[in-house]
Amino acid sequence: MSLATDLLAGNRRSLARAISQVEDGGPEARVLLAALYGRTGRAHVVGVTGAPGTGKSTLVNALAKAYRAEGQTIGIIAVDPTSPFSGGALLGDRVRMRDLAGDAGIFIRSMATRGSLGGLARATADVILVLDAAGFDRILVETVGVGQAEVDIASAAHTTIVVEAPGMGDEVQAIKAGVLEIADLFAVNKADREGADHTAMALQMMQGLAPAPTGHHGPRSASGHPEPGAQSDGSWLPPIVKTVATRGEGAERLRDWIETHRAHLQATDQLVRRETARAAAALDHVLRDALLAAFLTRLPDGVLSQTTEAIARREIDPYTAAAQLLAIST
Secondary structure (H helix, E strand, O other), rough: OHHHHHHHHHHHHHHHHHHHHHHHHOHHHHHHHHHHHOOOOOEEEEEEEEEOOOOHHHHHHHHHHHOOOHHHHHEEEEEEEEEOOOOOOOOOOHHHHHHHHHOOOOOEEEEEEOOOOOOOOHHHHHHHOOOOOOOEEEEEOOOOOOOOOHHHHHHOOOEEEEEEEEOOOOHHHHHHHOHHHHHOEEEOOOOOOOHHHHHHHHHHHHHHHOOOOOOOOEEOOOOOOOOOOOOOOOOOOOOOEEEEEHHOHHHHHHHHHHHHHHHHHHHOOHHHHHHHHHHHHHHHHHHHHHHHHHHHHOOOHHHHHHHHHHOOOOOOOOOHHHHHHHHHOO
């Protein structure tokens, strides 16, 4: 049987081989993804992002356990920094999630960024498709945590969780990085530490700085803030959930809010819009790679390196050089 057939039949070894093939890229990977694509679109993809040290891996671990308690199958993609020596993932997340090993309903894959910006490996979207085709109910994608480029996760996930922690200055970082805008849920992790209430309050205040929905008449809390979740105008106000991931505290509540957000997306046209955005991002990525590859094959040998050296010597600017190279290749 083919690799795709074995994967769809539930063979875990074939799943691991398929992911490796997709990470390596090439014609075989494209054929495999084409065979699997019609079996995708059923999993709910949850992105988990935030600054390093906020406890993302531990929170993903606790969240996976909360989902397994309900019988859901979980695929986990942990995007690790690239090793400067081997070029592979450092596998730190696999070490931190080792207590999930042996559960047939969980599959964990560490991926190296390989220089990709935004906290996501280039092949992450394709690996999501493979896990989706393999039948996992929920796919958790944990990013590296590199700061301002973390917003890339929003194009890959249906629900994005931004993890904050007290005492790290993350409130300011959230404003600088724009992660406030991409969050569907906030998790204030390490909530047993001093300053957790302040962090949650700061996030709530920052939400209050955004323009209020037109004609909003939804319920408000005792403090006067709108209640989180679905709003009367169809928008969504991200809930702020306090968690202590090391003890599993708050994981079930976070899971329930993910499911509430999923239901909200399904009840509105937002799920279709997010799927369209994901498709557009995937097509853009594939086109860029294909066009670049086609362009490079048309250049005479040595022209690209000569042009690069000329740019480094300040003999020509990159924009003029690109225009000249395009003229040569057409």
